[in-house]
Amino acid sequence: MVGAGIGGLTLAVALRKVGVDAEIYERASELRAAGSGLSVMTNALTALDSLGIDLGLDKRGQAVTSFTMKTARGRLIKEEPLVKVADEIGVPCVCLSRTDLQHALLDALGDTPITLGATATGVETDDSGAVVHFADGTSARGDVVVGADGFNSVVRRQFTGPDEPAEDSGYISWLGIVPFTHRRLPPGAVAHYWGKGSGFGLIDIGHGRFYWWGTKNMPEQRSHNWPGGKDEVLRAYSGWAEEVREVIQATPEEDIIGVPSRDRAFLESWGEGPVTLLGDAAHPMLTCIGQGAAMAMEDAVVLARTLRGATDLSGALRTYEDLRRERTRMMVVASREVSDRWHMESRIGRLRRNTALRLARHADLMAVQRAALVFPDPDAA
Template sequence: MSAPTVAVVGAGIGGLTAAVALRAKGIDVEIYEAAPEPRVTGTALGLASNATKVLLSLGVDLVTDASCRALERFEFRTARGRLIRGLPGAAITAELGHPFVSIHRNELIRALRNAADAPIHYGAEVAAVGIDRGGARAALVDGTDVRASVLVGADGIRSVVRSTVAGERPPSEYGYVCWLATVPFSHPRMTPGYTGHYWGRGQRFGLVDIGGGMAYWWGTKNMPAAQARDWRGGKADVLSAFHGWAPEVIEVIEQTPAQAIVSVPGQDRPVLKRWGRGPITLLGDAAHPMLTSRSQGASSAVEDGYVLAEAIARIPDAVEALRAYEDRRRNRAGMLVRSSRRLNSLEQAQNPLACAVRNLGVRCVPMRSLTRNTIRPMRFDLGWTA
C-alpha cells in the first residue's frame, strides 16, 4: 500500500499542528488556506499544559523559542479588583510537568508554520469536498481540483468541510459578546506571568501578561444573541460597559487603539456523533468549537493534530485510521465542550445571588479541590494503546 497523502483545509493552529505531526511521521501533507496571505491578528490566547506538552514532543518549544509568557499567578477578582482567590501557576506546572503559556496568536502561528515546513497554498478557498476513487477531493473556488488520500477539515467554526460531513446547522449561541485585544501595557498588578479574571454580573474581564511588555485582554457582556453576532459598537461602548471596574481594567481599555479591538459572539456547536465520512475528517473548531472558559479551544485542536498523525502513521488503511482518530477524540472533546459550557454559565451569571454564591464558593472551596478542578482538563496522555 502506498504512503498516504494528506490535504489539510485551514492553516490555523489545529491544521498547522496536524502538519507538524504528520511531517514528523514522514507523511506528505499540503495545506489549503482561504485567506490570500498569512493572517495577522491582534489577539492572543492561552495554551494549556496539555498543548505545550504535545508541541514539545513535536520539537516546538514555545518557552525557549517563541515570545510568550508562562503562567506564574492566576487570580480571580471582583469587578472592582478585590481578590477572591489566587492559584500559583508554578504549582500547576509542577503537577503537570509542562507550563500553561499565554502567547500572541501570530507568534504561535509563526512557530507552527516554521516547524511544519509544508506547502501552504494561500487564497485556496474550498467550495466543496467529496469522495473519489482512491481518496478525497476538494474543489476550490478558482476551479482547481485537489486530490489526496485523506482530507482534513481544519477550517474553523464555519467549516465548509463540516457542512459536507454533517450538513448545514447554525452554531449554538449563548447571548454575550467578547471583545479582545493586545496592547503594550504595564501596571503594578500585572506582574510577570499574571492572569487575572475579573467577575461582574453578566460580565467578565481577563487581563493577561504575554511577555515583551504586552498585555492580552478580553471582556464580555451579556446581550441578545443577534446583537452579539452583529456587534456594531466602538471603544466608547466597551469603556462604558466596564465603567467602575478595577483601575487596571479601565486603563488597559483606554490604552488600546479602537481599531485593535476585535469582537466575537459567544458560540459553540454540539459535538458530532460522526466527525467524518470515508477519507474525510474534521479537526479543531471544525469538529468541536467550544466556549473560551476552559482555555481549551486551541489546546484541544493541538491534541487533535497529534492524535490524527498517530492514527494515520499506525493504521495502514486511511479510512480506518480516521475512524480510530475520531473514536479516540470524541469523548474528550465532548467533555471539554460541556465543561466549558458549565464554567461559562457561572462566569456569565447575571443574577446577584448567583454571583455572590459563585464568588463565595471559589473563595471557600479547599485549595486542593480548586487546583484539581483546574488541572483535570489539562491532563493528556501522549501514548497510544491498541
C-alpha cells in the same frame, strides 16, 4: 488539509515529524492572524513534546506564573492552582499572541506547501481517497482529507448539512493587545474579573504586552452586528478595577475587536471514509477555559501519530476520532458550564458563585486542573 489556522498548521508540523506528506489549502489570500491572544496550555505543549516538537513558545510569549479570580472591583476571590499543577507536570502554560504562535508554526513547517486563496466548496470521496473542490474550479486529491477549516467548516457541512445552527451564548467578547504594565500585575499574571453579566481578563503575553478580553451580556442581533466603539467598552467597565479601565484606555480604538460568543452542538461523528475533522471544525467551544487552541493541537498530535505507518487510512481516522471524542466533549461541556456561571446577572447567584469558589477545597481545584492539563497520551494508556 483544508485550513491553515492553528489546528491545520499544527497538524502539518506533526505530520512532517512522522514522515507523512501534507498539503494545506487556505481560503484567505494571506496568512494574517487576528489581533488577539491565546493560551497554549500545559497539555498542548506535552502533546507536542511527545513528537519531539518544540516551537520555542516560551521565548515568543510568557509562561503563566499566577492565575487569580477577582471581583469587578479587584477584590481577590481565589487563586487557581493552575501554576501548581503545571509545575507538578513539569511543563508550563504559555500565553502569547495568535500572530506569534502562527509565526512559530510556520517556521516549523519547512517546505510543506500552502496554497492561499483556495476556497473549498465541497469534498468527494472514491476508492482511492478524496477530492476537495475549490471555488475557482480547481481541485486537489489526497489519500486523506482533514477539515481544519474552523467554525464555519465547509468539510463539516458534508456531514451536518448546510443548515446546522450555531448556538449563541448571549454575550459579546471584546479583545485587544497593547503594551501595558501595572503595579497589580506581576510578570506572568493571568487575572480574571467577574461582575454582573460580564467579565474581564488580563493576560501577560510577554515582551511588555498584555492581551485582554471583556465579555458583556448582549442580545444576539447586536452582538453579531456590533458597530465598534471604544466608548461603549469603557462604559461597560466603569467602576471596575483601575487596571481594567486603564488597559482599555491604553488600547487604540482600531485595535479593539468585537466578536459574538457561540459554539455548536457536539458532533458525535467527525467523518466518513478518508475524511475527518480537527479543532474548531470538529468541536467548537467557548473560550472560557482557554483550551480551544490546546484541543486543536492535541487533535493534531493524536491524528499524526495514528496515521504514522497506517495502511488502513480510513480505519486510522476512525481510531483518531474515538481517541479524541470524550476528551473534547469534556472540554466543550466545561466551557459551557463556566460560561453560564460567570455571566449570571442575579445578585444572589453571583454571591453564591463567589462564595462557593472562595470555600472550594484546594484538593478539588487541583483535581479539576489536572483533568484539563494532563495530556491523555494514547501510547501511555
